[in-house]
Structure formats: C-alpha cells, structure tokens
Amino acid sequence: MLSEPRAGRLAAWGNALLAGLVSPDDAVLAVVGDDTVHRVAGVPGEPGPVGLTLALGRLRALGVDGLRVALPAPGHPLGLSGPPEFNARALEAREAVVCRGAALGLVPEVSGVGPAGDVRVEVLWHCLPVREAPPADVPSLGEAERELAEALREATETLTRLDVAGSGPVAEAAVAAYRARTEADGEVLAPGYPQRAVRVLELARRVGALVAAAQGTGHGGAVSASEMAARGAALRPVERTARRAQVAAYNSVVEEYGGR
Structure with a gap:
C-alpha cells in the first residue's frame, strides 16, 4: 500500500515552513508524527546530528527554498537526479527528499529502540550531496x-x-x-x-x-x-x-x- 512516506511529511511541512505558512514547532510536530524523534546528520556547518528545527533553519540559510520528494524503486529512480551514491542510499530507503536551492538531499534511516511492545521509532536523516538536475520521471x-x-x-x-x-x-x-x-x-x-x-x-x-x-x-x-x-x-x-x-x-x- 502507498502509505504516507516520511519524506512526504518532511517535504510538505518543510515547504510550508519555508513559505512562512506554519511555525517551526508545528512543522516539526507534523513531520515527526508518531515517531519518537527525528534528527539530521551531515548538515553543513554542524559537527554532529541536530534537531529538525535547527536543520531546516540551516538549510534555509544555505539557500534552500523548496523540498522535493523521491520515491524510487528497483529500476525506477523516481524523483532522483544523482549522484549514484545518493541514489543508492535513497533506493535502499525507498524514499528521499531533494532540496531546491542547494545541492543537498536527505535520506531517512529508521530504527526501533526499546523492548518488544514498547518500541520507539527514531529517524536519522542523512544530509548528502546531490546533483543539481531535473528529477527523474516526475509528471505534472x-x-x-x-x-x-x-x-x-x-x-x-x-x-x-x-x-x-x-x-x-x-x-x-x-x-x-x-x-x-x-x-x-x-x-x-x-x-x-x-x-x-x-x-x-x-x-x-x-x-x-x-x-x-x-x-x-x-x-x-x-x-x-x-x-x-x-x-x-x-x-x-x-x-x-x-x-x-x-x-x-x-x-x-x-x-x-x-x-x-
């Protein structure tokens, strides 16, 4: 089933934040959803993983003015533009977010923490270089x-x-x-x-x-x-x-x- 991807939530609410239509707190709350926490590793200028609020603010300062979704599958690099390293990570996750305005993309790594019956879902987004090119196979x-x-x-x-x-x-x-x-x-x-x-x-x-x-x-x-x-x-x-x-x-x- 085509459930709501985390990349979709991040792109949608990140775009609303970048447009000034929602507050940072509301955007992050919507992105995290039922997960426990989302953090971002590899943000330029940051030595370690940071929270979503800081990460989105840093991306905006770097010139990011929009976020696109990629939902690739084997043989179908939907929404991707390269390089191969980023595409491989996105294909493994089956989803990614590609920034407009800076050559960066985000791929989620999802992990469960805690005992059976009380598992907390944590998401670490990896911020990686991307190729600035039109996304593959995305229709109007x-x-x-x-x-x-x-x-x-x-x-x-x-x-x-x-x-x-x-x-x-x-x-x-x-x-x-x-x-x-x-x-x-x-x-x-x-x-x-x-x-x-x-x-x-x-x-x-x-x-x-x-x-x-x-x-x-x-x-x-x-x-x-x-x-x-x-x-x-x-x-x-x-x-x-x-x-x-x-x-x-x-x-x-x-x-x-x-x-x-």
Missing part, C-alpha cells in the same frame, strides 16, 4: 491525474477478468481502513498546497489500498501460478503510476512556484 499534476485514472481503469478491467478486482470484502476493508486513517490524520497535505494536489494524493493512496488488497492471497479467484503472474503484471504498472502521482502531489508546490 495534470499528467499524474490523467495517468492515474487511466491506469486504475485498465488495472480494474484486467483484475476483473482474473476475478480479483478491488470490489470484494477484503478490498472494501482496505479502503475503509485507509479512509479511517485519513480522517484521523486530518490534513492530507500541509498548508499552501493546491487542492488539485490533495485530490491527486488521495486518489494515489486509494489506488495503493486497492493494489494491496488485490495482492492479498486470500482475495479473488486467481490461485494458479500463471494467474498470480498475470495479477502481478497488471498491478505493477498501476503501482508505478500511483507512486509517480504521489511524488507529483508532494512536489507540486515547488514546481508551481519556480519550475524544475
């Missing part, structure tokens, strides 16, 4: 919305033929759980984002919920190896399109005010 919001609607239609038709369409009780439960989380989380994006970005991100997450449900082995009638392979082939393009739409939504406020 309009393109993302059209592609997502088409991919959803095609995948639904294919999965219907396989009797695993996102219309059974498992899929319905997945979408209901997604909607409950959305309502509990409140805002889908931070202040300053266009309504179209909110709509695209909501649709991308809903598609992710349907994809996750269709991938479940207990849903539908596709049980043979060939049917499972057909199901996977139908889901891969729509999952890829949903990730592209997700990145387009998070990055839209940066693209709208300054281009790529």
Whole structure:
C-alpha cells in the first residue's frame, strides 16, 4: 500500500515552513508524527546530528527554498537526479527528499529502540550531496491525474477478468481502513498546497489500498501460478503510476512556484 512516506511529511511541512505558512514547532510536530524523534546528520556547518528545527533553519540559510520528494524503486529512480551514491542510499530507503536551492538531499534511516511492545521509532536523516538536475520521471499534476485514472481503469478491467478486482470484502476493508486513517490524520497535505494536489494524493493512496488488497492471497479467484503472474503484471504498472502521482502531489508546490 502507498502509505504516507516520511519524506512526504518532511517535504510538505518543510515547504510550508519555508513559505512562512506554519511555525517551526508545528512543522516539526507534523513531520515527526508518531515517531519518537527525528534528527539530521551531515548538515553543513554542524559537527554532529541536530534537531529538525535547527536543520531546516540551516538549510534555509544555505539557500534552500523548496523540498522535493523521491520515491524510487528497483529500476525506477523516481524523483532522483544523482549522484549514484545518493541514489543508492535513497533506493535502499525507498524514499528521499531533494532540496531546491542547494545541492543537498536527505535520506531517512529508521530504527526501533526499546523492548518488544514498547518500541520507539527514531529517524536519522542523512544530509548528502546531490546533483543539481531535473528529477527523474516526475509528471505534472495534470499528467499524474490523467495517468492515474487511466491506469486504475485498465488495472480494474484486467483484475476483473482474473476475478480479483478491488470490489470484494477484503478490498472494501482496505479502503475503509485507509479512509479511517485519513480522517484521523486530518490534513492530507500541509498548508499552501493546491487542492488539485490533495485530490491527486488521495486518489494515489486509494489506488495503493486497492493494489494491496488485490495482492492479498486470500482475495479473488486467481490461485494458479500463471494467474498470480498475470495479477502481478497488471498491478505493477498501476503501482508505478500511483507512486509517480504521489511524488507529483508532494512536489507540486515547488514546481508551481519556480519550475524544475
């Protein structure tokens, strides 16, 4: 499922902070979410890891005026621009934030601390050099919305033929759980984002919920190896399109005010 990436929260609320739409305390609170603490290592001018508030302030002083999201997957460097060292770290984490205005990027390292049943999640963001170039394979919001609607239609038709369409009780439960989380989380994006970005991100997450449900082995009638392979082939393009739409939504406020 396309859950909310930490890179998405950092970029969205970091952009709102850079635009002066939220306070540093509110931005950091939203970024940290249910985690225990977020710190940033490798910030230029800082000898060791620092808190998010100081890190974002330092990045702004270095000329950063926008934050973009990257959600790469094997064979798909979505949102990345290099160098290879940064891309490899981002691919391992499956997410990253790329700064605009300074050749820097941030990759999260997530760790759990504490005994079973009382694990505290800590995140250390590694600030690393990046190549200043257009991000790979990121569509505009309009393109993302059209592609997502088409991919959803095609995948639904294919999965219907396989009797695993996102219309059974498992899929319905997945979408209901997604909607409950959305309502509990409140805002889908931070202040300053266009309504179209909110709509695209909501649709991308809903598609992710349907994809996750269709991938479940207990849903539908596709049980043979060939049917499972057909199901996977139908889901891969729509999952890829949903990730592209997700990145387009998070990055839209940066693209709208300054281009790529």
